[in-house]
Amino acid sequence: MIKKAVVCGGGGFIGSHLVRDLKQKGGWVRAVDLKKPEFSDSAADEFIVGDLRNVGIAQQAVADMEDVYQLAADMGGMGFICGDHDAAIMHNSALINLHVLNEAYQAKCRKIFYSSSACVYAKHNQADPSNPKCSEESAYPAAPDSEYGWEKLFSERLYLTYGRNYGMDVRIARFHNVFGPEGTWTGGREKAPAALCRKVAEAKNGGSIEIWGPGDQTRSFLFIDECLEGISRLMASDFSGPVNIGSEEMISINNLAILVSDIAGKQINIKNIDGPEGVRGRNSDNRLIKNTLGWAPSAPLRVGLEKTYAWINKQVRIKKLAQNVVHHA
Ligand code: NAD
Numbered sequence: 001m002i003k004k005a006v007v008c009g010g011g012g013f014i015g016s017h018l019v020r021d022l023k024q025k026g027g028w029v030r031a032v033d034l035k036k037p038e039f040s041d042s043a044a045d046e047f048i049v050g051d052l053r054n055v056g057i058a059q060q061a062v063a064d065m066e067d068v069y070q071l072a073a074d075m076g077g078m079g080f081i082c083g084d085h086d087a088a089i090m091h092n093s094a095l096i097n098l099h100v101l102n103e104a105y106q107a108k109c110r111k112i113f114y115s116s117s118a119c120v121y122a123k124h125n126q127a128d129p130s131n132p133k134c135s136e137e138s139a140y141p142a143a144p145d146s147e148y149g150w151e152k153l154f155s156e157r158l159y160l161t162y163g164r165n166y167g168m169d170v171r172i173a174r175f176h177n178v179f180g181p182e183g184t185w186t187g188g189r190e191k192a193p194a195a196l197c198r199k200v201a202e203a204k205n206g207g208s209i210e211i212w213g214p215g216d217q218t219r220s221f222l223f224i225d226e227c228l229e230g231i232s233r234l235m236a237s238d239f240s241g242p243v244n245i246g247s248e249e250m251i252s253i254n255n256l257a258i259l260v261s262d263i264a265g266k267q268i269n270i271k272n273i274d275g276p277e278g279v280r281g282r283n284s285d286n287r288l289i290k291n292t293l294g295w296a297p298s299a300p301l302r303v304g305l306e307k308t309y310a311w312i313n314k315q316v317r318i319k320k321l322a323q324n325v326v327h328h329a
């Protein structure tokens with residue numbers, strides 16, 4: 001029998017790739033989102049454009065579905081999630097989770113996947129850029145550095161209670177900085193890899209780019225294909241999580257910019273300026289995923305970055321061409 005699944009947030013970056021992946025595996029897929037994917041047609045069999053803060057839409061979303069993938073969230077990169085949007089982030093994402101989870105329970109869906117985030121980890125454990133602590137249990141006692149992280153922690157607990165009290169089969173992943181083609185690359189919600197690819201693509205050889213913070217802050221970045229592999233393996237397993245799905249290849253932001261410049265074949269000068277930088281260091285800890293799923297992401301950062309740079313470079317050129325056409329019209 002064909003498996004039926006809904007991807008909430010199926011118009012977003014990870015969600016639209018997930019829809020394609022589930023279709024390629026032979027499923028019937030419904031996607032629900034405020035908007036359709038920006039960069040390509042959705043592969044979904046059915047696409048509901050709707051607001052999951054609305055209980056009626058959440059009900060429609062999960063109707064007749066076996067598996068539910070809940071990725072919808074009000075989110076963005078560091079420039080978006082720190083400060084001015086806090087109330088909206090907490091209110092919108094909490095409402096989505098409350099409704100989607102409860103409606104999935106009422107509709108007797110088989111399994112529900114929830115995408116949490118590395119942003120749940122305690123700020124004081126990520127003060128040393130060369131030695132951050134992000135093992136799953138270290139999320140408690142809780143002290144995330146953003147309200148976005150607090151909402152994720154609340155929702156993780158919400159899903160776990162539905163598992164404990166109502167016997168729901170829940171799966172929770174903590175994604176660490178996922179990137180790849182067809183991700184947001186401009187407009188203020190983009191994350192570091194996309195932002196740096198754009199800045200380098202826009203810069204002239206020998207030119208300079210600005211980087212928020214001192215540049216020694218560290219992160220790890222997970223290519224979309226390995227994120228999808230992790231979701232698929234977690235759903236197929238008996239393990240509820242929360243579990244990290246991330247790369248252990250930690251890199252400083254300045255070195256990430258150097259790597260992107262090298263991929264682009266450009267000599268670029270880095271100017272470190274004041275700006276939101278988040279925690280000082282963050283890296284995935286993959287001991288639990290290896291122990292429970294017998295697998296962990298392993299692809300080199302450079303490989304995914306080459307594909308992402310090529311795609312963003314193309315977007316930058318298309319945008320420039322369009323601007324020239326308007327200019328000369
Ligand atoms: P995204 O912003 O591209 O996708 C989220 C989607 O949710 C968007 O398409 C948005 O329109 C949709 N959405 C927001 N509010 C909605 C509403 N009220 N009703 C219906 N749809 C709504 O983000 P993404 O990078 O694809 O992330 C997917 C999930 O993974 C999110 O929950 C995010 O918090 C989590 N996550 C992502 C990363 C990452 O690096 N990309 C890291 C950690 C966690």
